[in-house]
Amino acid sequence: MSVAAKRVAVILAFSVAAVSMILWFSSGGSQSPTVCDGSARCFEGEITDVYDGDTVYVAGSAIRLALTSAPELDEPHGLEAKEFAKKVCPIGSLATVDEDDGQTQGSFGRIVAVVYCSGVNLNAKILEANLASIDTRFCDVSEFANETWAQSYGC
Numbered sequence: 497m498s499v500a501a502k503r504v505a506v507i508l509a510f511s512v513a514a515v516s517m518i519l520w521f522s523s524g525g526s527q528s529p530t531v532c533d534g535s536a537r538c539f540e541g542e543i544t545d546v547y548d549g550d551t552v553y554v555a556g557s558a559i560r561l562a563l564t565s566a567p568e569l570d571e572p573h574g575l576e577a578k579e580f581a582k583k584v585c586p587i588g589s590l591a592t593v594d595e596d597d598g599q600t601q602g603s604f605g606r607i608v609a610v611v612y613c614s615g616v617n618l619n620a621k622i623l624e625a626n627l628a629s630i631d632t633r634f635c636d637v638s639e640f641a642n643e644t645w646a647q648s649y650g651c
């Protein structure tokens with residue numbers, strides 16, 4: 497290869513690398529982080545059921561939203577909370593489950609976690625909609641207690 501050809505090859509290689517990085521950043525930029533924190537369970541799966549405003553099923557596993565307590569179905573706004581959760585996490589959509597490293601013992605057989613749907617943190621979203629409240633009993637132990645959303649709504 498001539499010196500000129502080598503230069504062209506190097507410039508091309510850099511250009512491809514630069515474009516790849518831009519594409520990689522722009523694809524991630526529009527979504528919230530869906531990478532889990534901590535070392536407890538972290539998995540992706542389909543939303544297979546939405547039981548109520550604070551319990552959903554991902555790939556058949558029951559997930560209790562960490563720090564987030566929605567009214568029971570027979571209580572005021574219970575059904576509304578469920579419908580809201582279904583809007584954020586439609587049945588059949590893909591979700592990411594970030595298990596609470598401070599509550600790996602679970603809750604009544606359910607995994608305690610933050611659930612992300614299309615990059616949206618369902619725990620934070622349903623609190624923001626005022627259809628759930630922070631369960632302050634777990635602020636001392638939850639991995640997520642120091643996150644902005646948990647702090648904003650009562651931890």
Ligand SMILES: [Ca+2]
Pocket residue numbers: 532533534535536537594595596597639
């Ligand atoms: Ca975690």
